[in-house]
Amino acid sequence: MKKNKRGLISMLCMIIVAGTVMAGCSSSGNKGTAESSATSQPQVSAAASDEGESAARLDMKFWTRGLPVENAFTKKYAENRFNVNIEHLVMDDNYKEKVNLMIVSGDFPDYIKDMSFAEYDQYVQQGVLAEIPIELLEQHAPKYMAWLKEVMGSDDPFRYFQRDGKNYAMPNMWTPAVSVNALGMREDWLEKVGIAKKPETLAEFEEALIKFRNDDPDNNGKKDTYGVSAALGSANDIQGLFSYVFAAFGVHPGLFYEKDxxxxxxxxxPAAKDALAVLRRWYEAGLIDPExxxxxxxxxxxxxFESKVGMLQSAWWNFIPPEAFFEGKYVDKMPDAKWLVLNGPQGPNGDAGLTQGNPMTNxxxxxxxxMEQDREKMIRYIEMIEAFNFEPEYLELANYGEEGVTFRKNGEAYEWIPPYDKKEEQQKFGIDRSIYHYDGIFNNYDLQAPFMTAPQYREIRREAEQTGKGKYDILYPVHKPVYNDYFDRLDQFTVKSFINFISGRSSLDDFDKYVAEWNAMGGDKVMEEARQLYAGLQ
Incomplete structure (x- = not known):
């Protein structure tokens, strides 16, 4: 699995080269009070050690998801270890507008994050960003560098971010993206309707959905259950329209992908018409929730939650216990339900999968x-990022707090000490990695697994996170000005047309007419641009 991911990521990195034409991704070990451990002797950062003297205490501003509580354990640890004062800058729904206002007003933050590749190029061209010398990262963030080279499958990953021979980024990869989506199917419903074999083919999936609709799997004596449903995030959310049925025919609406x-x-x-025919049949049979x-x-x-739907597409972690990774909402809120985590059904030619995410998200x-003029401060940020993302010591205290006070170890397992088994008490103590991450943008999930997943859930997590297959948009990071001009109207036209095909408002005989209209609305220009960008990779 890792090798496959590295291969996909390597190809993605090649795409970033084309994208340069864009306009413009020891636990303290102390047993005692939180006060004593958090204020114990601070370690001097490497920035100070290089100069052979104690580092000056620096004022640092980190983007986080919330303000700290008073005397927050994790914050005090970070301040004492790195000899800094930390101010929280809160990221909210208006984060990017906030950043732009700060820049325009001259109140520059020290760093920004989560910017798109088009925004990255725009900032470079405007001279807003500081150069980040690669040798600085090699010296002060060796663990980050090793991780980056591994996941990007390259000994020189920065060539994809360099502009005019200079690097301006600490690149990030969200590695779970390439297998983030999976199908969840009610295993207890399968048992109730007499299906013992896990569905694999499109026909087997259809058989299960028919029984989910007709055989009263919720035992309430009513025909009020549906085989499958979906939710559209917006009027142009093509990928929300049953991507696994299209993938069974080897096509992936809403994506630029390579084939042949x-x-x-x-x-x-053309094969999209075959997928639409299946969905039309399912809709007419009442297998699809009409809403x-x-x-x-x-x-x-x-x-x-009300047991009205037997299958849906979602992130894989929603179908396993929250203790295994994150959220787990369909398990947490449905303790009596049993879920199978599945890849998409196999179609007539063996194709299967779902729409997945591009790992280079920003x-x-x-x-x-x-910051070019304040090298010591830049180094301090880099060292903190290195520690708080790639050191087991910090991952332990960020997730569990202080050993002997908030948690104890039982073999490989972490156990909360009451009252810290309650979330509100953890937050009062200052345990919340979404707030005290400094900066937790980089996720080495292999390293984090022991702190995120209890031993009894690790195999469940491993199987679930490797289930989903499929395609992602390989041109996502590349600036596409023509596409940007047309995609909204094209995608809305596609969603409306596909809904009409599925519901029977339009005849499937009109599919070629739909394609012709799509091209006439600007789709032909979009595809020509995409072909040119893709050709530049070869």
């Missing part, structure tokens, strides 16, 4: 221009 040596867009491929066209995430969840950490 050329770039494709799944919604206009899929108006569902949003919350009300789809409610239908699942440009990573970017320092602002004034």
């Amino acid at each position: 040596g050329s770039i494709k867009r799944g919604e206009i491929e 899929f066209v108006i569902n949003k995430g919350d009300n789809l969840d409610q239908k699942v 440009s990573g950490v970017l320092f602002l221009k004034h």
Whole structure:
């Protein structure tokens, strides 16, 4: 699995080269009070050691998801270890607008993150960003560098971020993206309707959905359950429309992907008509929740919680216990339900999968221009990022607090000490990695596994996170000005057309007419741009 991911990521990195034409991703070991451990002797950072003297105490500003509580354990640890004062800058829904206002007003943050590749190039061209010398990262963040080279499959990953021979980013990769989506199917419903074999083929999936609809799997004596449902995040959310059925026919609507040596867009491929025919059959048979066209995430969840839907697409972690990774909402809120985590059904030619995510989601950490003149502070940030993402000691205290006070170890397992088994008490103590991460943008999930997943759940997690297969948009990081001009109207047209095909409002005989209209609306220009970008990779 790792080798496959590295191969995909290596190809993605090649795409970033084309994207340069863009316009513009010891636990303290102390047993005692929180006060004593958090204020114990601070370690001097390497920045100070290089100069052979104690480092000056620096004022640092980190982007986090919330403000700290008073005397927060993790914050005090970070301040004492690195001899800094930490201010929290809160990321909210208006984060990017906030950043731009700070830059325009001259109140520059020291760094920014989560910017798109188009925004990265724009900031470089505007002279807003500081150069980050690669040798500085090699010296002060060796663990980060080793991780980056591994996941990007390259000994020189920065060549994809360099502009005019200079690097301006600490790149990030969200490695779970390539297998993030999976199907969850009610295993207890399968047992109730008499299906013992885990469904694999499209026909076997269809058989299960028919029984979910007709054989009263919830035992309430009513025909009020559906085989499957979906939720559209927006009017142009093509990928929310049963991506696994299209993948069974080897097409992936809403994505640019490679097939047979050329770039494709799944919604206009002939095989999409075959997938639509299956969905039309399912809809006419009542297997699909008819409200899929108006569902949003919350009300789809409610239908699942109320046992009205037997299968849906979601992130794999939603179908396993929250203790195994994160959230686990369909297990946490449905303790009597049993879930199978599945890849998409196999189609007539053996194709299977779901729409997945591009692992290069943003440009990573970017320092602002004034930091070029404050090398000591830049180094301190780099050292803190290295420690708080790649050191087991910090991962332990960030997730569990202080050994002997908030938790104890039992073999490989971590056990909360009351009252810290309650979330609100953990937050009062200052244990919340979404707030005290300094900066937790980089996730080495192999390293984090022991702190995120209890031993009894690790195999469940491993199997679930490797289940989903499929394609992701290989041109996602590349600036596509033509596509940006047309995608909204094209995607809305596709969603509306596909809903009409599925519901029977339009005849499938009109599929070629739909494709012709899609091209006439600007789709032909979009595909020509995509072909040129893809050709530049070869």
